[in-house]
Amino acid sequence: MAKFTAKPDELSKIDFKPPKKGWMDTPVEIKEHMFCHAAKPKELDVVGFPNAHEWRPNDEDWKLPENWEKTLLEGMRDLLGKYRSFRLFMDICVRCGACADKCHFFIGTGDPKNMPVLRAELLRSVYRGNFTLAGKILRKIAGARDLTANVLKEWWYYFYQCTECRRCSVFCPYGIDQAEITMMGRELTNLIGLNIGWIAGPVAACYMKGNHLGLEPHTITSSIEFFVDDIETITGIRVNPTFNRKGAEILFVTPSGDLFANPGTYTAMGYLMLFHELGLDYTWSTYASEGGNFGFFTTNEMAKRLNAKIYAEAKRLGVKWILGGECGHMWRVIHQYMDTWNGPADFLEEPVSPITGTKFENTTSAKMVHIAEFTADLIKHGKLKLEPSRNDHLKVTFHDSCNTARGMGLLEEPRYIIRNVCNHFQEMPEDTIREKTFCCGSGTGLNASENMELRLRGGLARANAVKHVHEHYGVNLLANVCAIDRATLTTSMDYWVPGVTVAGVHELVGNALVMKGEKERTQDLRLEPFPGKEGNE
Amino acid sequence: MGAILSLCAVAALALIAFIGVSAGHLQYLFGVIIPYAALLIFITGFMYRVLKWGSSPVPFCIPTTCGQEKSLPWIKQNKIDNPSTTFGVVVRMALEVLLFRSLFRNLKTQMSEGAKLVYGEAKWLWLAGLAFHWSFLIILVRHLRFFIQQVPLPVRMIEGLDSFMQIGAPLFYMSDAVILLAVTYLFLRRVFIPQVRYISLPADYFPLFLILGIAGTGVLMRYVFKVNVVGVKEVAMGVVSLNPDPKLLEGIGVIFYIHLFLICCLFAYFPLSKLMHMGGVFLSPTRNMVNNSRMKRRVNPWNYPVHIHTYEEYENDFREKMKTAGIPVEKE
Numbered sequence: 001m002a003k004f005t006a007k008p009d010e011l012s013k014i015d016f017k018p019p020k021k022g023w024m025d026t027p028v029e030i031k032e033h034m035f036c037h038a039a040k041p042k043e044l045d046v047v048g049f050p051n052a053h054e055w056r057p058n059d060e061d062w063k064l065p066e067n068w069e070k071t072l073l074e075g076m077r078d079l080l081g082k083y084r085s086f087r088l089f090m091d092i093c094v095r096c097g098a099c100a101d102k103c104h105f106f107i108g109t110g111d112p113k114n115m116p117v118l119r120a121e122l123l124r125s126v127y128r129g130n131f132t133l134a135g136k137i138l139r140k141i142a143g144a145r146d147l148t149a150n151v152l153k154e155w156w157y158y159f160y161q162c163t164e165c166r167r168c169s170v171f172c173p174y175g176i177d178q179a180e181i182t183m184m185g186r187e188l189t190n191l192i193g194l195n196i197g198w199i200a201g202p203v204a205a206c207y208m209k210g211n212h213l214g215l216e217p218h219t220i221t222s223s224i225e226f227f228v229d230d231i232e233t234i235t236g237i238r239v240n241p242t243f244n245r246k247g248a249e250i251l252f253v254t255p256s257g258d259l260f261a262n263p264g265t266y267t268a269m270g271y272l273m274l275f276h277e278l279g280l281d282y283t284w285s286t287y288a289s290e291g292g293n294f295g296f297f298t299t300n301e302m303a304k305r306l307n308a309k310i311y312a313e314a315k316r317l318g319v320k321w322i323l324g325g326e327c328g329h330m331w332r333v334i335h336q337y338m339d340t341w342n343g344p345a346d347f348l349e350e351p352v353s354p355i356t357g358t359k360f361e362n363t364t365s366a367k368m369v370h371i372a373e374f375t376a377d378l379i380k381h382g383k384l385k386l387e388p389s390r391n392d393h394l395k396v397t398f399h400d401s402c403n404t405a406r407g408m409g410l411l412e413e414p415r416y417i418i419r420n421v422c423n424h425f426q427e428m429p430e431d432t433i434r435e436k437t438f439c440c441g442s443g444t445g446l447n448a449s450e451n452m453e454l455r456l457r458g459g460l461a462r463a464n465a466v467k468h469v470h471e472h473y474g475v476n477l478l479a480n481v482c483a484i485d486r487a488t489l490t491t492s493m494d495y496w497v498p499g500v501t502v503a504g505v506h507e508l509v510g511n512a513l514v515m516k517g518e519k520e521r522t523q524d525l526r527l528e529p530f531p532g533k534e535g536n537e
Numbered sequence: 538m539g540a541i542l543s544l545c546a547v548a549a550l551a552l553i554a555f556i557g558v559s560a561g562h563l564q565y566l567f568g569v570i571i572p573y574a575a576l577l578i579f580i581t582g583f584m585y586r587v588l589k590w591g592s593s594p595v596p597f598c599i600p601t602t603c604g605q606e607k608s609l610p611w612i613k614q615n616k617i618d619n620p621s622t623t624f625g626v627v628v629r630m631a632l633e634v635l636l637f638r639s640l641f642r643n644l645k646t647q648m649s650e651g652a653k654l655v656y657g658e659a660k661w662l663w664l665a666g667l668a669f670h671w672s673f674l675i676i677l678v679r680h681l682r683f684f685i686q687q688v689p690l691p692v693r694m695i696e697g698l699d700s701f702m703q704i705g706a707p708l709f710y711m712s713d714a715v716i717l718l719a720v721t722y723l724f725l726r727r728v729f730i731p732q733v734r735y736i737s738l739p740a741d742y743f744p745l746f747l748i749l750g751i752a753g754t755g756v757l758m759r760y761v762f763k764v765n766v767v768g769v770k771e772v773a774m775g776v777v778s779l780n781p782d783p784k785l786l787e788g789i790g791v792i793f794y795i796h797l798f799l800i801c802c803l804f805a806y807f808p809l810s811k812l813m814h815m816g817g818v819f820l821s822p823t824r825n826m827v828n829n830s831r832m833k834r835r836v837n838p839w840n841y842p843v844h845i846h847t848y849e850e851y852e853n854d855f856r857e858k859m860k861t862a863g864i865p866v867e868k869e
Binding site: 008009012013014016017018022023048080081082083084085086087088091092093094095096097098100101102107112115117118121132133134141142143166169170171172173174175176177180207208209210216217218221222243244245246286287301304305308309312313316334335336337339340341343344358360361362363364365366368373376377380405406407408409410411412413416429431432434435436460461464465467468 | 654741809821
């Protein structure tokens with residue numbers, strides 16, 4: 001595959017004119033840099049996904065298993081019976097088109113099959129042809145078609161060009177959620193071994209080793225040791241995290257990305273410093289060492305299997321409640337799915353902040369608190385000594401993650417924290433934040449490198465809003481509460497808006513936090529000198 | 538293509554009624570049998586579809602949250618767009634069903650000079666959609682006067698309001714004009730907005746033409762080809778009391794039968810089509826659920842046990858490495 005080299009100018013010339021020929025008569029074209037490599041059979045075998053086989057998306061022959069049509073249609077029938085959302089969303093769309101220009105992939109590609117309505121029609125057409133009376137009789141007139149190898153390729157190509165961000169669902173008059181439809185579509189592709197490597201690899205690693213990156217227990221502790229050393233260099237204080245410790249009050253779970261890749265690592269340092277300063281009785285776990293859940297991008301069952309470790313570990317360690325780090329899809333899963341899958345968590349206690357005594361009344365059943373909720377409460381009660389001027393060189397804007405915005409509603413907590421740890425905060429245009437926020441462009445396991453054009457196109461809408469505040473208000477830092485954002489927005493900013501760095505909210509907290517007995521800070525968490533303190537070392 | 542096909546289909550339907558009544562003298566078929574059949578299909582079909590949706594459970598709590606969650610007591614929750622109580626959901630649903638709140642959010646996204654995305658107001662679809670649905674409802678309610686001997690006060694009040702801007706006699710109903718304009722707009726946007734044209738199926742044009750046909754014949758009947766309204770009411774009363782009188786059918790103009798037949802087509806087509814969004818919107822899990830999934834456990838009726846990689850297995854895989862790293866283990 002040739003390296004992707006298109007410049008931003010080229011990429012932002014987008015043709016929105018749909019082709020002359022109807023979409024059913026326009027076969028899918030699998031374009032380079034727009035798709036991810038196929039999953040390796042051994043990755044699927046680890047977790048027992050069926051029909052694992054060698055294949056390549058740009059090959060003509062996908063080496064589909066025998067009777068694949070029957071497998072898919074039976075799978076569809078099964079899902080229609082399990083999910084009212086699916087059955088309803090197959091039936092009630094009126095194709096008003098309100099969702100069309102709400103999708104970041106449509107905005108960035110102009111490809112009409114990336115309009116949520118049409119992406120859904122790819123599946124609906126087959127649904128009509130096989131499960132509805134009108135479709136069976138009137139066929140194409142009723143918008144029905146047969147399931148063919150080409151239709152399947154189209155499904156695959158476009159269901160792996162949707163990041164389940166739910167922005168379309170905000171604008172749909174019936175709340176039709178393309179995320180649900182993509183989930184069903186991806187369930188179907190997993191029945192016949194058509195997963196992508198970038199998802200299947202992390203799923204297999206998470207299943208066996210506890211986290212997506214496949215960090216083994218001793219690697220986790222040594223990664224965190226590095227952070228501890230850096231924190232000591234910066235503050236003169238040696239923090240002392242514990243692992244798999246029974247009897248701790250709180251289990252802390254965060255996406256593994258923050259243990260390994262910059263700039264997530266700085267967010268992890270922020271957590272360590274905050275917890276140390278509070279004297280929090282908490283533990284990390286190497287077994288439940290993943291907050292995120294790439295299983296969620298495959299099948300519901302796989303997601304549940306990966307998620308089960310969190311409650312299991314909380315029970316084994318005998319903690320009172322669970323605190324969760326900054327992550328997007330992790331929080332969709334924890335907020336809307338975890339208790340249903342793997343609850344009831346009756347072995348835990350209703351979460352109470354040991355520092356402020358605040359009862360977290362919005363999580364009395366799931367018993368897991370978002371760190372932004374936890375920290376906002378600390379700040380409100382004046383429990384943290386903060387020196388926001390340390391972040392004065394930063395002009396900060398905040399990117400709402402799709403999942404925490406539209407699948408939870410965590411909007412004010414991170415903003416409250418940012419306003420207290422930074423002096424310069426500027427919102428992006430209102431149609432691009434909160435429930436109308438744009439995806440980073442690389443969610444749902446699409447943050448690979450071979451699909452870079454797709455990622456950058458998908459990230460265009462978000463980057464465009466950042467560019468606006470960068471040019472008008474000098475914004476130079478994009479804060480967020482998501483591990484995937486931290487990795488992918490960095491790439492997107494380097495491409496679209498050079499000069500803007502990306503950071504987790506708790507990195508900013510770590511910078512502003514005045515710790516008891518710390519030495520005079522001259523460096524931020526990235527070990528870069530604070531402006532004006534360059535010569536002090 | 539889809540538009541022409543649908544237009545032809547509706548014209549053919551009108552022609553069937555015209556020929557059937559004027560040449561075939563099938564007044565009884567078009568005035569009694571078909572309406573009964575259409576109503577039967579509508580009711581059973583509608584119920585079947587709703588029950589079919591209902592037969593699939595809602596395994597997870599998946600509201601689309603469009604505002605601040607219930608969180609710490611000092612953070613202001615958006616109780617409607619992110620409801621944590623049933624009352625909030627009722628308000629959210631009422632706004633959705635009565636005022637098309639989500640559609641009201643609609644924006645127009647455009648790439649302007651310098652590759653800059655701009656977001657503009659886009660309220661026309663919302664306005665036309667709302668105007669169409671409300672005028673349809675008002676017209677439906679007005680028609681109750683044909684089915685009830687003593688016209689009830691609310692119906693007369695709606696008629697009074699609807700004919701507020703009277704232009705001569707007979708009373709001019711604003712809803713007649715609004716529905717024609719709104720449906721025409723909904724049709725034109727399908728034809729002229731390239732993306733919307735691209736996604737439009739015959740099934741999108743057909744109901745628009747059908748409704749235009751119904752409203753059009755209704756207007757013609759009222760303002761141009763006057764039909765025997767008293768006779769129509771007598772027929773309608775006979776039909777609703779399950780005691781239709783064939784003799785009464787004779788003296789009514791053919792335009793009435795075309796109007797009625799198109800209505801019957803709409804009713805019979807309804808449960809087979811996207812028009813079921815009328816029932817479906819109430820069942821949409823992203824809108825009708827309380828966002829309380831961390832407060833109250835939702836039970837999935839088909840939840841089943843799954844294989845997981847247990848801690849014991851994990852420790853067996855890594856015990857020595859864990860011990861070397863100083864991580865506590867269960868079995869030494």
